[in-house]
Amino acid sequence: MTRTLLTGxxxxxxxxxxxRIDYVPAFPITPQTExxxxxAGWIDTGAMTGRLVTMDSEHSMVTAAGAAATTGxxxxxxxxxxxxxxxxxxxxxxxxxxxxxxxxxxxxGLASPITLEPDHNDVLAARDCGFLQIHxxxxxxxxxxxxxxxxxxxxxxxxxxxxxxxxxxxxSFTREPVxxxxxxxxxxxxxxHDPENIAFRAETPMSQGVAVLGGSAYSYxxxxxxxxxxxxxxxxxxxxxxxxxxxxxxHEAVECHHADDAxxxxxxxGSFATxxxxxxxxxxxxxxxxxxxxxRLIRPFPADHLREALAxxxxxxxIDQNLSPGQGGILHTELAAALSQGRPRPMPVLASFIGxxxxxxxxxxxxxxxxxxxxxxxxxxxPPAPRLLFSDEELREVRKLQxxxxxxxxxxxxxx
Amino acid sequence: xxxxxNMRDLPASHLLAGGTPMCAGCGGLEALHQVYDLxxxxxxxxxxxxxxxxxxxxPFTPFRGSWLYTAMASAPAGAQGVRDALDILxxxxxxxxxxxxxxxxxxxxxxxxxxxxxxxxxxxxRRLDFLYLCYDNEGYGNTGQQYSSATPHGxxxxxxxxxxxxxxxxxxxxxxxxxxxxxxxxTVSAAHPVDLATKIETARGLxxxxxxxxxxxxxxxxxxxxxxxxxxxxLAVECGVWPxxxxxxxxxxxxxxxxxRRPVAEYLARQGRFHHLFKxxxxxxxxxxxxxxxxxxxxxxxxxxxxxx
Numbered sequence: 001m002t003r004t005l006l007t008g009x010x011x012x013x014x015x016x017x018x019x020r021i022d023y024v025p026a027f028p029i030t031p032q033t034e035x036x037x038x039x040a041g042w043i044d045t046g047a048m049t050g051r052l053v054t055m056d057s058e059h060s061m062v063t064a065a066g067a068a069a070t071t072g073x074x075x076x077x078x079x080x081x082x083x084x085x086x087x088x089x090x091x092x093x094x095x096x097x098x099x100x101x102x103x104x105x106x107x108x109g110l111a112s113p114i115t116l117e118p119d120h121n122d123v124l125a126a127r128d129c130g131f132l133q134i135h136x137x138x139x140x141x142x143x144x145x146x147x148x149x150x151x152x153x154x155x156x157x158x159x160x161x162x163x164x165x166x167x168x169x170x171x172s173f174t175r176e177p178v179x180x181x182x183x184x185x186x187x188x189x190x191x192x193h194d195p196e197n198i199a200f201r202a203e204t205p206m207s208q209g210v211a212v213l214g215g216s217a218y219s220y221x222x223x224x225x226x227x228x229x230x231x232x233x234x235x236x237x238x239x240x241x242x243x244x245x246x247x248x249x250x251h252e253a254v255e256c257h258h259a260d261d262a263x264x265x266x267x268x269x270g271s272f273a274t275x276x277x278x279x280x281x282x283x284x285x286x287x288x289x290x291x292x293x294x295x296r297l298i299r300p301f302p303a304d305h306l307r308e309a310l311a312x313x314x315x316x317x318x319i320d321q322n323l324s325p326g327q328g329g330i331l332h333t334e335l336a337a338a339l340s341q342g343r344p345r346p347m348p349v350l351a352s353f354i355g356x357x358x359x360x361x362x363x364x365x366x367x368x369x370x371x372x373x374x375x376x377x378x379x380x381x382x383p384p385a386p387r388l389l390f391s392d393e394e395l396r397e398v399r400k401l402q403x404x405x406x407x408x409x410x411x412x413x414x415x416x
Numbered sequence: 417x418x419x420x421x422n423m424r425d426l427p428a429s430h431l432l433a434g435g436t437p438m439c440a441g442c443g444g445l446e447a448l449h450q451v452y453d454l455x456x457x458x459x460x461x462x463x464x465x466x467x468x469x470x471x472x473x474x475p476f477t478p479f480r481g482s483w484l485y486t487a488m489a490s491a492p493a494g495a496q497g498v499r500d501a502l503d504i505l506x507x508x509x510x511x512x513x514x515x516x517x518x519x520x521x522x523x524x525x526x527x528x529x530x531x532x533x534x535x536x537x538x539x540x541x542r543r544l545d546f547l548y549l550c551y552d553n554e555g556y557g558n559t560g561q562q563y564s565s566a567t568p569h570g571x572x573x574x575x576x577x578x579x580x581x582x583x584x585x586x587x588x589x590x591x592x593x594x595x596x597x598x599x600x601x602x603t604v605s606a607a608h609p610v611d612l613a614t615k616i617e618t619a620r621g622l623x624x625x626x627x628x629x630x631x632x633x634x635x636x637x638x639x640x641x642x643x644x645x646x647x648x649x650x651l652a653v654e655c656g657v658w659p660x661x662x663x664x665x666x667x668x669x670x671x672x673x674x675x676x677r678r679p680v681a682e683y684l685a686r687q688g689r690f691h692h693l694f695k696x697x698x699x700x701x702x703x704x705x706x707x708x709x710x711x712x713x714x715x716x717x718x719x720x721x722x723x724x725x
Contacts, residue, residue, distance in 0.1 A: 022504045025497065051500055056538030060493030063486050063535075067462070067497025070484070073504050089487055200482050200498055201515040202458040209485035210472040217474055 008171030013038035015146025022073035025064035031168035058087035066094025072195030075101035081108035095130025100153035109358040117359020118168040139176040262291030268319040279367030303338035313348040315374030321356035355389035427453040433478040441642025444551030444632035446606035464491035466524030492539035525566035540596035553634035561637030594663040599624035601663040607649025639688025
């Protein structure tokens with residue numbers, strides 16, 4: 001066991017190395033590239049075994065990843081944003097192949113306009129593809145989640161690929177202290193991959209990804225994926241507890257911070273939740289009974305865990321770092337659906353906030369304001385209208401940019 | 417290299433099962449039959465979206481070996497994943513040599529000439545050890561024969577119904593593939609089984625990317641009687657429309673140079689997709705242009721390969 005400073009990208013690479021991955025089909029994209037560069041370096045120097053192949057696109061990369069995983073080797077890959085969407089067709093396809101691999105997504109906002117900084121629209125676009133999703137808030141979690149993800153993907157009750165998400169820049173390029181576990185300890189937690197009956201072998205021919213005619217066969221196989229994904233919730237809990245026993249770090253499906261005795265909650269995912277945690281601690285200092293709930297698992301959606309965590313609370317602010325135009329925040333929608341399905345008991349007033357798009361900061365004062373809004377909403381019992389976080393000062397800044405753009409546009413014009 | 421000299425040297429037993437949903441007289445299926453008999457069952461066919469995606473419909477497959485359907489754009493990338501994984505398993509002693517497979521990409525022209533071209537280019541760059549069989553029926557056949565970039569000039573398709581047919585020209589995929597300097601590229605025709613078998617045997621003896629384009633007369637898309645498939649395939653070669661050739665070690669060699677080429681109109685007139693060139697009136701200008709392009713091609717061949725035997 002070594003304690004060292006690692007970026008989120010470095011932690012992801014360490015996770016892959018400790019998992020003794022066999023194969024990495026790769027394609028560069030900011031802010032993910034450091035992961036594949038790190039692995040390529042280790043493979044070149046012999047620090048780890050494995051083969052890394054740079055493909056011609058993320059679509060090809062995901063295809064090769066799925067094909068190799070269904071040939072029975074342990075596969076790792078990483079992408080971001082536009083790359084994840086470029087490979088989207090194959091995310092659905094290889095989930096249907098039940099290819100048990102791990103794919104890192106380093107979150108980055110989607111074009112247009114094109115940007116490099118993070119939000120969660122990229123990874124949530126892959127929400128329905130059949131990959132399971134683990135969302136990380138710290139670099140340590142990134143490393144640990146890669147190991148947990150392989151156990152989950154390869155579990156015979158699950159057999160589905162897993163996406164591990166970390167936020168671009170805020171985690172990918174930020175150094176944090178990370179405990180790198182010993183290889184022997186990891187080997188005991190994560191034994192070699194046994195592909196069982198999913199493998200191409202001359203002696204045992206297999207057809208994979210074949211067409212079906214008629215909705216019954218199609219429905220059957222899609223339902224199988226859903227049932228396996230739902231089962232993955234229990235399996236995840238088992239694995240996370242075993243991980244905690246072995247390594248002393250607990251990564252529950254839903255992280256709760258001062259949530260038990262809270263009357264109010266903030267709910268959000270990813271690294272910005274660490275900002276929310278800080279705000280919760282300051283508000284607690286001021287006497288407000290508030291807490292934070294952060295789902296680590298997004299697929300399967302830990303609805304029971306969340307219902308449990310939210311039951312009896314007065315007000316909940318759901319902060320979405322994503323935007324479904326014409327609908328709003330995706331986590332808010334999913335959480336509202338989960339709450340509507342539970343046992344009838346007092347459920348909190350939900351307030352929806354959109355923020356942190358394209359890497360925009362969410363400041364402490366904004367968390368305090370959100371807390372104020374939910375306290376007020378709880379008092380009236382009426383959920384407030386969804387809010388898009390944007391300050392007057394930001395608006396002034398954007399107006400300035402627009403003025404510059406207009407002026408720049410005019411310089412080339414002919415004038416009478 | 418090849419021990420195949422005539423029809424008697426071809427495999428006597430056939431591996432690909434019948435009863436597939438391919439159309440009667442499918443020229444692509446005929447090519448696949450012949451190729452599969454030569455390659456054998458220790459193969460995994462990595463397929464892209466196209467007519468032959470319907471070969472394996474759950475729970476049936478005509479293959480004795482393995483099959484992987486990928487997507488329209490990325491069959492060569494699927495081949496990369498399988499090949500790399502098998503190599504890794506071999507090198508680590510996790511599978512027996514007897515469990516290894518030949519990796520064969522199987523796509524139509526829509527994928528090969530268009531959507532899958534980047535993935536194929538990448539596979540060639542990476543010197544992937546695989547065989548690529550493109551069944552070229554000169555259009556998006558599975559969706560009802562819309563024009564693709566493999567469609568010949570003047571052909572009527574579902575999306576080129578005008579009196580002059582398809583305005584574009586068939587893309588020279590052979591040259592594009594050969595420009596990557598892979599181990600082997602060849603054109604074949606199932607109507608010329610000895611030539612086809614010789615080329616597949618040559619390809620089998622090589623390592624690296626080996627790519628084959630099989631002209632695949634398509635009764636449904638080209639509009640002719642299914643009984644005519646072989647005759648149309650022969651005419652394509654005898655009229656000089658489909659040159660049989662191979663690329664190897666930086667050089668292109670024609671495996672068959674028709675001595676007295678028959679007029680292209682003979683080939684065109686047998687297919688409904690070219691009827692508008694003859695009726696209601698003969699479009700001499702267009703026919704002359706098509707013939708002139710074929711003549712120019714062979715004039716170039718005579719110049720480049722004239723001295724060769």
